[in-house]
Amino acid sequence: MDNRYHIFIVSDSLGETATHVAKAAMNQFLNKDYIVKKYNYVRDENAVEEIVMEASRHKSVVLFTTVLDEMRIKLISSCEQHNVTYHDILSPVLNQFAEFFADKPVGKPGTMYKLDDDYFERVAAIEFAVKYDDGKDLRGLKYADVVLLGISRTSKTPLSMYLSHKNVKVANVPLVPEIPVAKEIFQVPKNKLIGLTNSPDKLNEIRMERLKSLGLSSDVEYANMDRILQELDYAEKVYKQLGCPIINVANKAIEETASIILEITGLNMKLK
CATH class of the missing domain: 3.40.50 (Rossmann fold)
Known part of the structure; x- marks a missing residue:
């Protein structure tokens, strides 16, 4: 049985933001044995379900960044359904900025990286x-x-x-x-x-x-x-x-x- 801690990183884009956050946090827990599993460009609800099911088989935390509301809702509901710890990295910041700018975010994944x-x-x-x-x-x-x-x-x-x-x-x-x-x-x-x-x-x-x-x-x-x-x-x-x-x-x-x-x-x- 795999007794390591599992960190699942899920993103609707490259997943670099969540990866950097995870690394910064794990640097404070150097004595822990863990594995990172990264899933980028996740924009399908079935894929979300499969990832969360995999996470539920281990001692896991799911970190995710998504600007797609349907993906965020699905991730949260799936994690709660399968009793998996999760953290929504981007939404609190987006919500605060939306209030600050009195405007809605564009809701387009990958705007940091122009894949032209x-x-x-x-x-x-x-x-x-x-x-x-x-x-x-x-x-x-x-x-x-x-x-x-x-x-x-x-x-x-x-x-x-x-x-x-x-x-x-x-x-x-x-x-x-x-x-x-x-x-x-x-x-x-x-x-x-x-x-x-x-x-x-x-x-x-x-x-x-x-x-x-x-x-x-x-x-x-x-x-x-x-x-x-x-x-x-x-x-x-x-x-x-x-x-x-x-x-x-x-x-x-x-x-x-x-x-x-x-x-x-x-x-x-x-x-x-």
Whole structure:
């Protein structure tokens, strides 16, 4: 039998408000063993009944935020019927504001989050960056807006994630001297390829810190200056072979490098 406390979060939108409230409250009860179950976009009375029935099988509290009256009424009646503790987070505030403004709330769920085309494109771009990070799946290169190439610690992943938040689909591929350049890279249009590089000293510094954070010895070849120079030389030859532009990220912030990439690829015009 599950003896943990169960916190059910129910919302007709994303449920972020109730989630933050629950976390803030639970931070005051650190010694309690609990599980959080979150249900968002609940706008059906049958779904409410199923959730409350599930809650009734455990030591539960149902926290909910809804601007839909029918959902609020159903949640309250179901919780009371099944003897489940509940708390309506939003209604007291809405009622007070309605009195304060002498007006009624619009009653539309999700008004904090505009789920428009731009939002969904951004989510798709972020998922794309995660899926095609670090050369995980080269089949995605043909669908990318930008393909970043570079040896280790040339900011490939941070740049991919930053650009994805601007709705740009980015894939990145590491370059390693011992591994031949994949044929898929040669099939990517040159106007989508960007070669990243860094100064030897900066790479040495970054890699030493990386090894330190992993608890590894600084004697590892990864941070050896001769190895770094070898990798840089290899990457330069690959870039020359591909005919792609090169950006040195040594003294540039992620935002600055991203801006250069958008300008080189012409994506800056599309984003305006």
